[in-house]
Amino acid sequence: MAGPESEFDLIQRYFGTPSAGAVADGVRLGIGDDAALLAVRSGHELVVTVDTLVEGTHFFPDHPPASAGHKALASNLSDLAAMGAEPLGAVLSLTLPRVDHDWLAGFSHGFLALAEEVGIPLVGGDTNRGPLAISVTVLGEVPVGQALRREGARPGDRLVVSGALGGAACGLAHETQRRAEGGPVDASSPACARLFWPAARLSLGRGLRNRARAAIDISDGLLADLGHLCAASGCGARVDWPSVPRDPLLAEVSEQQARSCALGGGEDYELLFALPPGESLDLLAFSVDVPLTVIGECTEGAGVVVEDANGQRLDVARAGHDHFANTE
Amino acid sequence: MAGPESEFDLIQRYFGTPSAGAVADGVRLGIGDDAALLAVRSGHELVVTVDTLVEGTHFFPDHPPASAGHKALASNLSDLAAMGAEPLGAVLSLTLPRVDHDWLAGFSHGFLALAEEVGIPLVGGDTNRGPLAISVTVLGEVPVGQALRREGARPGDRLVVSGALGGAACGLAHETQRRAEGGPVDASSPACARLFWPAARLSLGRGLRNRARAAIDISDGLLADLGHLCAASGCGARVDWPSVPRDPLLAEVSEQQARSCALGGGEDYELLFALPPGESLDLLAFSVDVPLTVIGECTEGAGVVVEDANGQRLDVARAGHDHFANTE
Known part of the structure; x- marks a missing residue:
């Protein structure tokens, strides 16, 4: 490229698209000042969350940069x-080992395409030099008192998941094997698709307000996240393994592997929620754009049990995704 | 430590202090759910900014972890x-190569001590495995229409800075030399103090609402940040070099080095603002807790010039802090 490029220029060049600021009414001041200014609507609470992807942990150098932008x-x-x-x-904080314009072009394309699809403007950015990492903070709003929390589920509530589970874990297993064998990445394969291009269930989440009693997204694995929901709600849970919707990819692996992927695998980003007895699942399913499946129910007591087709308890490791577990 | 520790436990253990959530009225839901919930007061806009510190770029392994927490x-x-x-x-996103409890204890102590001092609760966190990096997103609120922006300065406005400049750059020069020579860090030295424990001028910033026409913090260096303010405002600036308040550390270095540190050095985190002719500096100075100094004025046209005691133009490189400039 022609000459040096400053931090300011990098953000402006790759992320300062006119549309990035124009998408939402709430943006009073976008990229380019000391901070961004947003309007939160009256009667709403602000929602804030952060997630960081690190190269070598969450994605690899031969993965398409657009997928890193999308997934972050x-x-x-x-x-x-x-x-x-x-x-x-x-807001986006990018740590880059060097200015790689091909990577930045791909990354920003993946990030901004999803941002435009869901109507979320990028309002601030920061770039630094160092090992490649992507930290994204997302802000949202929800009517006061209507946020879905992890707490609130009660014994007798049905446990429902969106979509199908285990695809990302299966994709990761494929990728791990592919990398061990040294072959080229096939970004368009179904396995990579699950791992690289997760969807976020935003319209389902909106539809669950005032209906679900508790909700969580399945980022660490079904059993781990169900464990979090139960711990926060002070209840237990029973999961009916044959009811758990399996990603089609799992048809190609052993029953043992399928269980491990669907119950323990992370990064599917489906929603898990507790639906009280009075709420119609059919009515809810009619209004959202993703399949919903009852996989069990909340119970008295504590702990999560998984049962097979005969009601026999399965011995499953609660192997959720945890970057630091068992590694000290 | 006894056994493995999960991501969830790490955040709870080091940052989930009862006080962290209880400090501010605005926190409806803190650490431990999918996202945090905050209330933005009616008549206010939300302010959001992100900054990341990377080990090896912004701090070094022998620097006290508490200083990394403070500075982030x-x-x-x-x-x-x-x-x-x-x-x-x-919200805090921590990327750690391993679980180092001594480091985490020091880091969280430095972070939470400053958080308590200024009354900002930590409402969310995320930990990942990878090269050490700290990404912090801060949320604030400001009455609608009263946010200080970089744009708005006009020819004739006085340019004012808080505190003294060049201390952090001088501290960095000391640290660079110390590291080259292999000596131990002296975290309590004045040089390290400037680099490790910057203050944020929050009360001054509040005092500037409806008074200053434009403002910026000096994170990249006086001339670079003044350049940003002028570019946003569509004006130029004249800086009177003898008026620029110098950190006492600069008394020990050459005039050339002092200029480089005070005009080009980053990370002092003082405020630079444009005060219109009708606003009394004395009145403003009386109400804030940091010295204020007029260093020049905004001018017609574009570009920043620096003059010596005789009104002669000094040839100064506009060497602000930029992680990617001149390194492609």
């Missing part, structure tokens, strides 16, 4: 969805 | 100050 935003939007919130704005 | 928050609070905003809440 999608994982945060999933947290908004789990709160029942509307997107308001995003 | 202070650099963001400085952006809030430059907008005239009140702190509302902070």
Whole structure:
């Protein structure tokens, strides 16, 4: 490229699209000042969440940069969805080992395409030199008192998940094997698609307001996240393994692997929620754009049990995704 | 430590102090759910800014972890100050190569001590495995229409800075030499103090609302940040070099080095603002807790010139702090 490029120029060049600021009414001041200014609507609370992707942990150098941009935003939007919130704005902090214009072009394309799709403007950015990492903070708003929390589920509530589970874990297993064998990445394969291009269930999250009693997004794995929901709600849960919707990719692996992926695998970014007895699942399913499946129910007591088709308890490790577990 | 520790436990253990959530009225839901919930007061706009510190770029392994915690928050609070905003809440994303409890204890102590001092609760956190980096997003609020922006300065406005300049750059020069020579860090030295423990000028920022026409914090260096303010405002500036308040550390270095540190050095986190002719500096100075100094004025046209005691133009490189300039 022609000459040096400053931090300011990098953000402006790759993320300062006119549309980035014009998408939402709430943006009073976008990229380019000491901070951004946003309007939160009267009668609404502000929702805020942060997520960081690190090269070598969450994605690899031969993965398409657009997928890193997409996923960094999608994982945060999933947290908004789990709160029942509307997107308001995003800020991005990029740490780069060097200025790689091809990478930046791909990354920003993936990030901004999703941002435009869901109508969330990028309102602030920061770039630094160092090992490649992407930190995104997403802001949203939700009517006062209507945010979906992890607490609130009660014994007798149905446990419902959106979409299908285990696809991202299966994709990760494919990728791990592919990298070990040294082959080229096939970004358009179904396995990579699950891992690289997760969707965030924003419209479902909105639809769950005043209906679900508790909700969480499945980022760490079904059993781990169900464990968080139960711990926060002070209840237990029973999961009916045959009811758990499996990603089609799992048809190709053993029953043992399928269980591990669907129950323990992270990064599917589907929603898990507790629906009280009086709420119609059919009515809810009619109004959203993703399949919904009852997988069990909340119970008295504590702890999560998984049962097979005969009602026998399965011995499953609660192996959620945790960057620091068992590694000290 | 006894056994593995999860991401959830790490955040709870080091940052989930009862006081962290209880400090501010605005926190409806803090650490521990998919996202945090905050209330923005009616008649206020939301202010958001992000800053990341990377080990090896912004701090080094032998620097006290408490100083990294302090500085990661202070650099963001400085952006809030430059907008005239009140702190509302902070979210932290920590990327760690391993779980180092001594480091985490020191880091969280430095972070939370400053958070408590200025009354900003930590409302959300995220930990990941990877090269050490600290990303902080700070949220604030400001009465609608009263945010201080970079634009708005007009020819004839006085240019005023808080505190003294060049201390952090001088501290960095000391640290660079110390590291080259292999000596131990002296964290309590005046040089390290400037570099490690910057203050954020929050009360000054609030005092500038409806008084200053434009403001910016000096994070990249006086001339670079003044250049940003002038570019946004569509004006030029004349700086009177003898008037620029110098950090006492600069008494020990050559005039050339002093100029380089005071005009080009970053990370002092003082405020620079444009005060219109009708506003009394004395009245403003009386109400704030930091010295204020007029260093020049805004001019017609564009570009920043620096003059010596005789009104002769000094040839100064506009060497602001930029992680990517001249390095492609």
